[in-house]
Amino acid sequence: MSALPTPEDLKAQIEAGVAGAVLTVIPNGSPSAQHSLLLDNEHARAVAFFLRDHPDLCLDYCSLVTGIDWLDRETTEKVKVKRVVDGPDGSQQETEVEETHKTKHPGYLEAVYHLFSMEKKHGPVILRVRTGNRTDQTSIPSLTPVWRSAEFQEREAFDLYGIVFDGHPDLRRILMWDGFVDFPMRKDYVPPADDILATEAHR
Amino acid sequence: MTHTVVDLDPIGIGEGEIMEVSMGPHHPSTHGVFRMDVRLEGERVVRLKPVFGYLHRNHEKIAEHGAYLSAIPYTDRLDYLCSMTNNWGYCLAVEKLAGLQVPERAEYIRVIVAELTRFQNHAGLVGFLLQDMGASGTPLMYAFREREKVLDLFESLSGARMMCNYMRFGGLRVDASAAWLDEVRQLTARLPRFVDEFENLLRSNEILMARTQGAGVLSRKLAINAGVTGPMLRASGVNYDIRKVDRYGIYDRFEFRVPLGDHGDVYDRYMMRILEMRETVKILEQALRGIPEGPIMDPKVRLRGLRPKAGEAYGRIESPKGELGFFLISDGSTNPYRYRVRPPSMINLTILEDMCLGQNVADVVITLGSVDIVLGEVDR
Numbered sequence: 249m250s251a252l253p254t255p256e257d258l259k260a261q262i263e264a265g266v267a268g269a270v271l272t273v274i275p276n277g278s279p280s281a282q283h284s285l286l287l288d289n290e291h292a293r294a295v296a297f298f299l300r301d302h303p304d305l306c307l308d309y310c311s312l313v314t315g316i317d318w319l320d321r322e323t324t325e326k327v328k329v330k331r332v333v334d335g336p337d338g339s340q341q342e343t344e345v346e347e348t349h350k351t352k353h354p355g356y357l358e359a360v361y362h363l364f365s366m367e368k369k370h371g372p373v374i375l376r377v378r379t380g381n382r383t384d385q386t387s388i389p390s391l392t393p394v395w396r397s398a399e400f401q402e403r404e405a406f407d408l409y410g411i412v413f414d415g416h417p418d419l420r421r422i423l424m425w426d427g428f429v430d431f432p433m434r435k436d437y438v439p440p441a442d443d444i445l446a447t448e449a450h451r
Numbered sequence: 452m453t454h455t456v457v458d459l460d461p462i463g464i465g466e467g468e469i470m471e472v473s474m475g476p477h478h479p480s481t482h483g484v485f486r487m488d489v490r491l492e493g494e495r496v497v498r499l500k501p502v503f504g505y506l507h508r509n510h511e512k513i514a515e516h517g518a519y520l521s522a523i524p525y526t527d528r529l530d531y532l533c534s535m536t537n538n539w540g541y542c543l544a545v546e547k548l549a550g551l552q553v554p555e556r557a558e559y560i561r562v563i564v565a566e567l568t569r570f571q572n573h574a575g576l577v578g579f580l581l582q583d584m585g586a587s588g589t590p591l592m593y594a595f596r597e598r599e600k601v602l603d604l605f606e607s608l609s610g611a612r613m614m615c616n617y618m619r620f621g622g623l624r625v626d627a628s629a630a631w632l633d634e635v636r637q638l639t640a641r642l643p644r645f646v647d648e649f650e651n652l653l654r655s656n657e658i659l660m661a662r663t664q665g666a667g668v669l670s671r672k673l674a675i676n677a678g679v680t681g682p683m684l685r686a687s688g689v690n691y692d693i694r695k696v697d698r699y700g701i702y703d704r705f706e707f708r709v710p711l712g713d714h715g716d717v718y719d720r721y722m723m724r725i726l727e728m729r730e731t732v733k734i735l736e737q738a739l740r741g742i743p744e745g746p747i748m749d750p751k752v753r754l755r756g757l758r759p760k761a762g763e764a765y766g767r768i769e770s771p772k773g774e775l776g777f778f779l780i781s782d783g784s785t786n787p788y789r790y791r792v793r794p795p796s797m798i799n800l801t802i803l804e805d806m807c808l809g810q811n812v813a814d815v816v817i818t819l820g821s822v823d824i825v826l827g828e829v830d831r
Contacts, residue, residue: 278761310678312791316789366691398678423830
C-alpha cells in the first residue's frame with residue numbers, strides 16, 4: 249500500500265496541476281482523522297479528472313457519494329468591549345461590558361465523494377462540493393462523467409436532498425416515486441399527514 | 452411479466468419491432484421487488500433500466516433520529532441474509548468515529564461469524580443462480596441444507612436466525628460458549644465436503660457452461676470505474692479485497708488467497724463464490740485455532756448515550772456482496788447528524804444495462820442472478 253500525501257500537500261499538488269482551482273482543507277476532529285478537501289464548483293470536474301488520471305494518485309475508484317444537509321445556523325459569541333458610559337455621578341467612565349455578537353451562517357447542501365485507488369490500494373481521499381444555498385442555487389457539477397459509480401448515488405442525493413447535478417446523464421428520482429415533490433432526507437422535512445393517499449397528487 | 456408500461460420516452464411509430472417488457476416487480480427471477488424496464492428487439496435487449504425503491508423506508512433517516520446503539524438492529528434488515536456483516540460494518544464505523552478498541556476475543560468471534568455469513572450467502576447465491584437457470588430445486592436445496600446449519604449456530608449464539616443484532620461497538624453482545632465453538636469446529640470440518648459435492652454437481656456440467664460462459668461480460672475497466680465491488684469485481688480480474696487492503700479487524704493474521712476471474716462473465720462470477728467458500732473455510736479453521744479467552748466488550752464503552760466528538764468517519768468492510776461502508780457524521784450529540792450506508796448491491800446494479808445489452812432475455816435473468824442483490828439493501 250503506497251502512502252497518500254497529506255491533505256495540505258494534496259491541495260498544493262492539485263492547485264499546481266489544475267489551473268485556477270481553489271481548494272480548502274476541511275479538518276476532521278474525530279479520531280478517524282479523515283480530513284477532506286472542499287472544491288470550488290467551477291473546477292470540481294477538472295480536479296476529479298486530475299485525481300483519477302494522475303499516475304501516482306490514480307484514484308480510479310469512487311466508493312461513496314452522499315448528500316448532507318446543513319441548515320442555516322446562528323452562532324453567538326460573547327465579546328468583551330470597552331465602552332464609555334455615564335457613571336452614577338454624571339462623569340464619563342470607561343468600563344468593560346460584555347456584548348453578544350450573532351453571526352448568521354447560511355445553510356447549504358453538500359455532496360461528499362470518497363475516493364480510493366484500486367490500482368495503488370490507497371485511500372480515502374474525501375472531496376466535498378457545496379451548493380450556494382438550500383433553495384434556489386442547488387446545482388453542482390456531476391462527477392458521473394468521471395466515475396460511473398456516482399450515477400445511482402448522485403441520483404439518490406438528488407432524490408432525497410434535492411441536489412441538482414449538472415451534467416448527470418439520467419437525473420431522475422431513484423428511490424421515491426416520480427410524482428413525489430419533497431426531499432425526505434432534508435433536516436427540515438415534515439412528513440405528510442396520514443391521509444396522503446387520499447390527496448389528489450398521489451392518487 | 453409481459454404487461455407493457457408507460458415509459459419515460461415513448462417509442463416512435465414505425466419502430467414497431469421493439470417491444471417493451473416490464474420484468475418484475477413480482478417475478479421470482481428478480482429476487483425481491485425489483486423491476487427492469489426492458490426494451491426488446493425480437494429476443495435481443497436494446498435497453499434496460501433498473502427500477503427499484505419498492506422497499507424504501509428511509510433507513511438513513513430512521514437511524515439519524517435514534518441513538519448510535521439503536522441503529523444496530525436496523526442494520527440487520529439491510530441485507531437480511533447477512534446481518535452479522537452489516538452489524539460489523541456499522542460497528543466499525545462507530546469505532547472509528549469514537550476511537551474505540553475491540554478486545555481480541557471479540558475480534559476473533561467477529562471473524563468467525565462473518566465468515567460463516569459469507570459461506571451461507573455464497574451457497575445461497577449459487578443455489579438461486581442455478582434455480583434461475585432452470586436447475587429447479589436440487590442445487591438450492593443442497594445450499595439451503597447447509598445454510599440452515601449455519602443459521603442454527605447463529606440462533607444458538609444470538610437468539611435469532613437472521614436478525615442477529617449481535618455486535619456492539621467496542622465488542623459483542625454475548626460471549627460464545629466453548630460448546631458453541633465446538634459446534635462451529637464440527638461444522639467447519641464438514642464444509643469442504645459440501646463444497647466438493649456442490650462443485651462436482653455443477654462444475655463440469657455442460658448445460659451450465661453453455662449457459663453461463665460468455666454471458667453478461669463485465670470488463671475490468673468498466674468494473675473499476677463503476678465502483679463494482681466484491682466477488683463480481685474479482686470475477687473481472689481486479690485484485691481488490693478489503694480484507695486484504697484495509698486489514699480491518701484482525702484479518703492480517705490469517706492466510707487466505709483472493710480468487711480472481713479473467714473473463715468477467717456469469718461463469719466466473721459463479722466460480723468466484725465457490726472458490727471464496729473454500730477460502731472462507733481456511734479462515735474459519737485458523738480463527739477457531741487461534742481464539743483466545745478474555746473479555747468480549749470494552750468495559751469503558753458507553754453503549755447507551757454514546758456521544759462521539761464532532762467529526763466524521765467512514766468505515767468499510769468486505770461484506771459477501773462487496774464493499775459495505777457506513778459514513779457517519781457526529782455533531783457531538785447522542786445521535787448521528789448524518790448516517791449513510793454504502794450499499795454494495797445497489798452500486799453493483801449500475802452497470803446492469805451494460806452487461807445485458809445485446810443479450811437474450813433469459814441471459815438477463817442469470818446476469819442479474821450473478822450480481823447478488825438483496826432488495827432490503829438496494830432500497831433501504
